[in-house]
Amino acid sequence: IKENIDKFxxxxxxxxxxxxxxxxxxxxxQLKMKNVELKGNLFDIAIARYVTGHNIFKKDIFSMVEEYxxxxxxxxxxxxxxxxxxxxxxxxxxxxxxxxxVDVEYLKNLSRQLSGEIKILEDKIYKEAGEVFNINSHQxxxxxxxxxxxxxxxxxxxxxxxxxxxxxxxLSKLHPLPKLILQYRELHKLKSTYVDGLxxxxxxxxxxxxxxxxxxITATGRLSCSNPNLQNIPIRTEKGSMIRxxxxxxxxxxxxxxxxxxxxxxxxxxxxxxxxxxEAFFNDKDIHTETAQIIFPPDSxxxxxxxxxxxxxxxxxxxxGIIYGMSPYxxxxxxxxxxxxxxxxxxxxxxxxxxxxxxxxxxIKEAEKNGYVSTILGRRRYIPELKSEDKNQREFGKRxxxxxxxxxxxxxxxKVAMNNIYExxxxxxxxxxxxxxxxxxxxxxxYPEEEEEIRENVKKLMxxxxxLKVPVKVEVKKGPxxxxxE
DNA sequence: GCGATCACGTA
DNA sequence: GTACGTGATCGCG
Numbered sequence: 001i002k003e004n005i006d007k008f009x010x011x012x013x014x015x016x017x018x019x020x021x022x023x024x025x026x027x028x029x030q031l032k033m034k035n036v037e038l039k040g041n042l043f044d045i046a047i048a049r050y051v052t053g054h055n056i057f058k059k060d061i062f063s064m065v066e067e068y069x070x071x072x073x074x075x076x077x078x079x080x081x082x083x084x085x086x087x088x089x090x091x092x093x094x095x096x097x098x099x100x101x102v103d104v105e106y107l108k109n110l111s112r113q114l115s116g117e118i119k120i121l122e123d124k125i126y127k128e129a130g131e132v133f134n135i136n137s138h139q140x141x142x143x144x145x146x147x148x149x150x151x152x153x154x155x156x157x158x159x160x161x162x163x164x165x166x167x168x169x170x171l172s173k174l175h176p177l178p179k180l181i182l183q184y185r186e187l188h189k190l191k192s193t194y195v196d197g198l199x200x201x202x203x204x205x206x207x208x209x210x211x212x213x214x215x216x217i218t219a220t221g222r223l224s225c226s227n228p229n230l231q232n233i234p235i236r237t238e239k240g241s242m243i244r245x246x247x248x249x250x251x252x253x254x255x256x257x258x259x260x261x262x263x264x265x266x267x268x269x270x271x272x273x274x275x276x277x278x279e280a281f282f283n284d285k286d287i288h289t290e291t292a293q294i295i296f297p298p299d300s301x302x303x304x305x306x307x308x309x310x311x312x313x314x315x316x317x318x319x320x321g322i323i324y325g326m327s328p329y330x331x332x333x334x335x336x337x338x339x340x341x342x343x344x345x346x347x348x349x350x351x352x353x354x355x356x357x358x359x360x361x362x363x364i365k366e367a368e369k370n371g372y373v374s375t376i377l378g379r380r381r382y383i384p385e386l387k388s389e390d391k392n393q394r395e396f397g398k399r400x401x402x403x404x405x406x407x408x409x410x411x412x413x414x415k416v417a418m419n420n421i422y423e424x425x426x427x428x429x430x431x432x433x434x435x436x437x438x439x440x441x442x443x444x445x446x447y448p449e450e451e452e453e454i455r456e457n458v459k460k461l462m463x464x465x466x467x468l469k470v471p472v473k474v475e476v477k478k479g480p481x482x483x484x485x486e
Numbered sequence: 487g488c489g490a491t492c493a494c495g496t497a
Numbered sequence: 498g499t500a501c502g503t504g505a506t507c508g509c510g
Contacts, residue, residue: 136505138492157492164493189494192504220500222497229502232496240495264497321498330498396498403499407497439497439500 005036015039020061022046025215028093042086048072050216051081053372053382080377080412085215088415091422091434092213092223098433098445099208100230102246103481107199110242114191121184128177135184138163144177151175186239194234194243201228213437220404221379221411223437231438233482247482249445253432254478256451257485258458260440261473262287263410264323267376270468271363271405274355281470291315295348302344318349322356323406325399360402367401375408376466377416410440413472417465418442421458430454443482451478 011017012031017040021027024044031038048068049055052075058064072081126132129148133140142161146153151171153161165185168178201209214224225231233247234240249255265287269277280290292315296303303311314335321331332342350357367373372382381404385397414437421434421442432450436443442462446454455476462474477485 134506138506140506159491162492185493189504193495193502197503214501218500222500224501226502229496232494232502234495236495324498324500326498334498399498407500410497441497 005031005034009036013037013039018043020045020065025089025093025096025213028090029096032093032097041082042089043068044086044089046216047085047089048081051077051085051379053380075378075380077378077380080379084377084412084415084419087419087422089215091418092215094422095213095434095437096210098435099203099206099210100435100443100445101208101248101250102198102202103248104199104202104207107195107246110246111191111195111199114187114195118184118187118191121180121187125177125180125184128175128180135181136188141181145171149175149177151178186237190234190240190243194240198228198243198246218411219381219400221375221408221415222439223411225437230436241483244483245481248480252448254446254448254451255481255485256444256446256454256458257477257482258442258444258462259475259477260410260414260462261475263413263440263472264406265319266468266470266472267406267409267413268323268356268359269470270376271409272355272359273469274353274359276353277356278470284471284473288312288316288319291319291349294352295345302348314345318345321346322349323403325360325402327395327399363405364398364401367397373401373404375405375412377409377412379408379412381408409466413466414440414442414462417462420461420465424457424461428453446478 005012012019013036019038019040020043022045024038024042028038043065045061045064045068048065048071052068052071054068054071056064056067056071058067072078122135125135129144131144133144135141138160141163145151145163146161151174154167154170155162155164163181165182168182171178172182198209201211203210209228209230211225211230212227214226217224223231234243247255262281265277266281268274269281276294280287289312292308292311295315295318296306296311306314317334318326318331321334324330326346328339328343328346331346332339335342335345363373367383368386371384371386372380374380381400383397383400385393385400388394388397418434418437424430425432425434430447430450430453432444432446432454434442435445442458444454444458455478459474459476463472465472479485
């Protein structure tokens, strides 16, 4: 291999020679590790298939490229493919090589501490249950809870009774055992997936974790991350968020986080041109509070039963629900109310946000007519479910039609930003590194001397990646680790 | 060893 | 209600 690389180095490094291939990121990473640059325009067949949704096969790669070029042109996806996805491949390769440092000693300590706490909980659980059993086994846990203790099963699964969070929450009112199971689950998840799991991925050479960023997996255009997945590091509970403290910049550097603020709803405002939604963003309002004030007008009868805080929580849930193509049933479950009550909230929302209502109707019609929906940059998702015999499948198809253009356009935007940031870093020969992308957030390992210019310029590059009909806002935070950012 | 199932972490 | 990836168990082989 070494000899071959030497032999072809001139070709690999030649900017005028295009490179065709399948999963080129892998090759870029392998070459980069041997300090060999791969230059010239790239054409990745796997990414062309992902973007076009066509599965072309021909005897040689040249005819395949030729056919994909034709389809990309026909679909109006040339900008998306050549100017967004192909350049991004190199950015992702860079990120994978950069990796992210973790404090191994801290995690090892956390592991020991969790072991102790888990042991204590196990003893309490066995005592309450009156026997020793495998707490991680749904079957065994079900037997204990619903047969031995005779607690009422609230919810079913395909194979038996559910023991999920919300069920155990409900059962805690009747018996101390469910609460202990919940505590056990939280700690066990943290230890196995995040503490011990992450430790097993630390690279011996670099002392860093180098995950894989998958470019051709998701149905919406988002990235995914695996081995390990660093896009789902806990934050919601206090114990969980302690995992974030383990992620830190390399020596003497500072962590910077750049976060798109309410990007999904801004994109919805852009796509729907809804008057009230646009106005809220132009006036830089807290969008959930603003939504609450709009759907619960002060003089309205049905707003009187709730505190301001409750109204904001409901409005926030509805805002999320809108993006997911919510049904009264779905919203009712989330808010713990009846579907009829949920229906009232939804009606009130659509009465005020008429533009959003019209947009949703329009996008569903369009999806039914074309068989697919698109993002701002022309990324497509075909939705065969809309033609299904099954009503549930068709309803699912409608929710997808609502959600994909929003989620996917946000993905378009951050991808453009990442490319522009990479180009900027190269031009300026900056040493700082992009280490993570978490859908609407970018995390950097920053050298102190580059702090100022990066803070200003990354923010601008993100805010100006794609121009919307509403302002785009990026929040900048910094700190000594992934937990303590401000 | 592998896939299905369940549960649960994130945006 | 959207989009993902991982760990543990269990039953098949």
